[in-house]
Amino acid sequence: MSSPALAALHPRLPSPLRAVEDDRFSSRGVRLFLKRDDLIHPDLVGNKWRKLAPNLTAAAGRPILTFGGAYSNHLRATAAAGRLLSLPTIGVVRGDELAGRPLNPSLARCAADGMRLHFIDRSTYRHKTEPATLARVLRAADAEDAYVVPEGGSNTHAVRGCRALGEELAGLADVVAIACGTGGTLAGLAAGLAPDQRALGIPVLKGDFLTADIRTLQHRAFGAPLDNWTLDDRFHFGGYARTTPELDTFTEDFENRHGLPVERLYVAKLLYGLVALAEEDAFPRGTTLAAVVTGRPFP
Numbered sequence: 001m002s003s004p005a006l007a008a009l010h011p012r013l014p015s016p017l018r019a020v021e022d023d024r025f026s027s028r029g030v031r032l033f034l035k036r037d038d039l040i041h042p043d044l045v046g047n048k049w050r051k052l053a054p055n056l057t058a059a060a061g062r063p064i065l066t067f068g069g070a071y072s073n074h075l076r077a078t079a080a081a082g083r084l085l086s087l088p089t090i091g092v093v094r095g096d097e098l099a100g101r102p103l104n105p106s107l108a109r110c111a112a113d114g115m116r117l118h119f120i121d122r123s124t125y126r127h128k129t130e131p132a133t134l135a136r137v138l139r140a141a142d143a144e145d146a147y148v149v150p151e152g153g154s155n156t157h158a159v160r161g162c163r164a165l166g167e168e169l170a171g172l173a174d175v176v177a178i179a180c181g182t183g184g185t186l187a188g189l190a191a192g193l194a195p196d197q198r199a200l201g202i203p204v205l206k207g208d209f210l211t212a213d214i215r216t217l218q219h220r221a222f223g224a225p226l227d228n229w230t231l232d233d234r235f236h237f238g239g240y241a242r243t244t245p246e247l248d249t250f251t252e253d254f255e256n257r258h259g260l261p262v263e264r265l266y267v268a269k270l271l272y273g274l275v276a277l278a279e280e281d282a283f284p285r286g287t288t289l290a291a292v293v294t295g296r297p298f299p
């Protein structure tokens with residue numbers, strides 16, 4: 001996929017940076033901005049554009065095969081890219097029990113965008129990055145010629161693509177905060193920041209693998225890990241897609257205060273974490289904080 005073909009989709013880049021008046025921050029001398037990556041493109045939203053665009057170029061017209069769960073934002077974005085750019089896409093979906101059942105709205109959108117869905121059992125899915133298992137999956141999906149993008153889209157091309165997010169914020173924020181799944185977006189963003197800036201990641205999954213994963217992603221993409229980022233792992237609410245009444249109430253209140261539709265799996269936990277940190281006085285007075293809005297609610 002050539003850069004002109006991608007440019008013809010008119011991504012809104014750099015994405016807008018909007019100041020937000022919120023007394024939970026301003027009363028502590030912190031200025032809050034929202035980096036509206038959710039406005040980059042209506043179908044390739046947020047970090048999906050930044051991660052997929054370089055992979056579409058690298059795929060050079062081959063079918064794109066990627067992986068995800070039944071509600072994966074990444075699968076939907078890949079399917080949309082296929083429709084917009086007339087590229088065949090194959091989605092390998094976790095859970096063979098879903099095969100033959102009516103598709104949920106997220107997978108139905110993928111199929112409507114032309115993605116061919118291939119369901120695999122959870123054990124095979126867990127081992128999908130092992131070469132022999134991957135080869136077996138590609139054969140079974142009749143997609144041996146495909147360009148493979150990993151689950152969540154976080155390969156070296158994607159991490160390098162996310163560096164531009166940091167570069168767009170150079171000089172505009174002291175701390176850039178972002179929700180993390182695989183950590184690929186944070187890994188790239190941190191590499192684009194100026195020396196006096198730092199990145200803060202809020203993991204939405206439970207587990208202590210992410211620091212090592214991000215260091216590995218940075219090593220592969222940039223030759224060495226960077227030390228200008230930290231994680232705060234207190235805000236996952238029990239793990240991926242888990243929530244509590246407290247988080248739901250917080251999120252609805254944030255939407256009402258600021259007129260921002262808040263994506264629930266990632267962005268809600270980020271915003272909750274930032275308010276909690278502000279209330280702990282974790283940011284020195286005078287800090288300018290940019291929260292990256294990496295997605296928007298579906299549908």
Ligand SMILES: Cc1ncc(COP(=O)(O)O)c(C=O)c1O
Pocket residue numbers: 046047073074152154179180181182183184185186263266267294295296
């Ligand atoms: C809306 C949203 N925000 C943040 C992320 C986390 O991105 P990463 O996996 O690069 O950490 C994702 C994951 O794909 C996402 O869908």
